[in-house]
Amino acid sequence: MNIIGKAVLAATVGAAAFAATPSQAYDWGLAVKIASVEATYMPNVVAFTADRAVGTCAAGHQLLYIPTGDTADLKAHNANAVFSMLISARLAQQWVVITGNNANCTVLFVNMQ
Incomplete structure (x- = not known):
């Protein structure tokens, strides 16, 4: 397969994967610095605080990430x-x-810059 065929295949697979993914609604998304991380509720919940307010969640308010996975x-x-x-x-x-x-104050996605 030549380079153009590979590019078309990759684009097709990517579009199919994107179309099959349900959209998730969220209220906010922004860059923060992590103020604290709590291990008490692991592995059911990852609790942490940020250096600033996110949406209606005040700075220092505990944010909750609920882990995802089929098992x-x-x-x-x-x-x-x-x-x-x-x-x-x-x-x-x-x-x-x-x-x-x-x-x-639930977190859906976490990405490091």
Whole structure:
């Protein structure tokens, strides 16, 4: 397969995957620095605080990330990955983009900058 064929195949697969993914609504998304990370509720919930307000959640208010996955093992792995990223961001003072909902200050996505 030549380079053009590979590009068309990649675009087709990417479009199909995007079309099959349900859209998720969220209230906010912004870059923050992590103020604290709590391990108490792991692996069911990753709790942390940010340096600024996000949506209606005040600065310092506990934000909750609920791990995703089809099985308990996958949810635990997801929780550990997000927890590790938040700890790393906290120690390195790196920006993290969080996206979530005002209801219960829940976080849907966590991305390190």
